[in-house]
Amino acid sequence: MFQGMGNQANRQIIFNQHPEGWPERECFRLEPGDSPEPKEGEVLLRTTWLSVDPYMRGRMNPGPSYIPPFELGQPIEGGVVARVEQSRHASFPEGTFVQGMLPWADYSVSDGVGLYPVDPSLAPVQRFLGVLGMPGLTAWFGLMEIGKPQPGETVVVSGAAGAVGSLAGQLARQQGCRVVGIAGSEEKVNWIVNELGFDAGINYKATPDLLEALRAACPKGVDIHFDNVGGSIADALLLCLNRKGRIVLCGQISQYNLTEFEQGPRSDLLLVGKSARKEGFIVTDFQDRFHEGVAQLGKLHASGSIRVREQVWDGLERAPDAFLGLFRGENLGKALVRVWHPDQSPTG
Ligand SMILES: NC(=O)c1ccc[n+]([C@@H]2O[C@H](COP(=O)([O-])OP(=O)(O)OC[C@H]3O[C@@H](n4cnc5c(N)ncnc54)[C@H](OP(=O)(O)O)[C@@H]3O)[C@@H](O)[C@H]2O)c1
Numbered sequence: 440m441f442q443g444m445g446n447q448a449n450r451q452i453i454f455n456q457h458p459e460g461w462p463e464r465e466c467f468r469l470e471p472g473d474s475p476e477p478k479e480g481e482v483l484l485r486t487t488w489l490s491v492d493p494y495m496r497g498r499m500n501p502g503p504s505y506i507p508p509f510e511l512g513q514p515i516e517g518g519v520v521a522r523v524e525q526s527r528h529a530s531f532p533e534g535t536f537v538q539g540m541l542p543w544a545d546y547s548v549s550d551g552v553g554l555y556p557v558d559p560s561l562a563p564v565q566r567f568l569g570v571l572g573m574p575g576l577t578a579w580f581g582l583m584e585i586g587k588p589q590p591g592e593t594v595v596v597s598g599a600a601g602a603v604g605s606l607a608g609q610l611a612r613q614q615g616c617r618v619v620g621i622a623g624s625e626e627k628v629n630w631i632v633n634e635l636g637f638d639a640g641i642n643y644k645a646t647p648d649l650l651e652a653l654r655a656a657c658p659k660g661v662d663i664h665f666d667n668v669g670g671s672i673a674d675a676l677l678l679c680l681n682r683k684g685r686i687v688l689c690g691q692i693s694q695y696n697l698t699e700f701e702q703g704p705r706s707d708l709l710l711v712g713k714s715a716r717k718e719g720f721i722v723t724d725f726q727d728r729f730h731e732g733v734a735q736l737g738k739l740h741a742s743g744s745i746r747v748r749e750q751v752w753d754g755l756e757r758a759p760d761a762f763l764g765l766f767r768g769e770n771l772g773k774a775l776v777r778v779w780h781p782d783q784s785p786t787g
Pocket residue numbers: 492493494573574577598599600601602603604621622623624627667668688689690691692693694720721722723764765766767768769770771772773774
């Protein structure tokens with residue numbers, strides 16, 4: 440039996456100001472929070488892990504997007520794994536783990552809507568924010584449903600050493616494709632090639648002529664670009680795309696901090712000539728099939744056929760640093776914040 444918050448203080452990270460261009464530390468502030476008490480039908484949750492994700496940058500802009508913006512003066516909200524400390528809700532017993540979109544705080548209260556049980560016997564609980572959660576599902580559905588890889592094809596993944604990219608590349612490899620990853624350091628390229636089994640890797644920050652490097656790494660051209668970054672990397676890839684090629688528009692992180700649209704090549708004519716397809720998607724487009732994706736990813740993860748790495752920042756107060764680090768390429772693998780680490784939460 441847990442004792443609620445006991446005499447533990449609650450802290451939260453508040454959305455302090457809108458960024459102009461690159462977000463800064465000042466966009467966030469850490470402050471004491473209320474000591475929430477669960478009412479009938481609610482649970483008191485203690486945050487164990489939280490996820491920082493690039494899409495959250497879009498929520499820092501005031502305008503509408505596919506997900507509502509963060510509200511100034513309110514806690515930042517994101518993917519969280521938490522332990523149920525006190526339960527007045529029949530579906531979520533005390534001591535169990537859950538995940539959901541929850542505030543960046545040590546403790547929070549939920550009525551259970553949008554909360555999902557997490558089984559620590561299947562995998563360390565934080566994996567439900569990575570390979571067995573949103574990034575894993577993004578890689579799975581983006582590659583399999585939008586990219587539709589065929590054996591022998593060449594797949595290039597940009598953002599290849601990140602949460603989504605590292606999985607998309609490994610999945611494409613398992614489909615019998617030649618896989619080339621683009622990432623921002625030698626360490627990242629070594630990891631994807633030597634440990635994850637990518638066929639080749641390009642450090643875009645140390646490559647003066649990306650197009651030349653791509654042509655060398657993809658002698659048969661590119662059939663699928665799994666695009667996590669956009670910008671000039673995507674422009675170069677378009678020139679290598681084969682007839683009937685597919686561009687999986689997963690993300691455009693190189694564009695998230697721009698204050699004006701970048702002027703790039705007007706290249707759609709190339710898509711016409713190549714009878715190629717460019718298709719954006721949001722992972723929730725596949726929400727009614729998430730169980731299918733989790734089952735597939737769970738099997739692959741449990742058997743060791745896909746490998747993961749986590750970049751962990753320790754402490755709730757480090758969450759802004761972890762988030763800002765995404766735009767500086769500080770994470771290798773899935774970026775996570777360990778807020779609290781109960782003995783019951785194996786890290787594996
Ligand atoms: N469509 C969806 O539903 C969906 C869902 C989840 C994620 N996404 C998108 O997928 C992409 C990857 O997300 P993630 O969670 O896996 O993040 P991540 O790749 O783990 O982390 C972000 C990485 O992006 C790279 N990056 C940052 N700025 C860059 C730039 N200007 N040019 C090139 N690379 C840059 C950095 O690696 P380097 O060191 O290699 O630069 C950084 O480590 C993002 O664009 C995200 O928005 C889309």
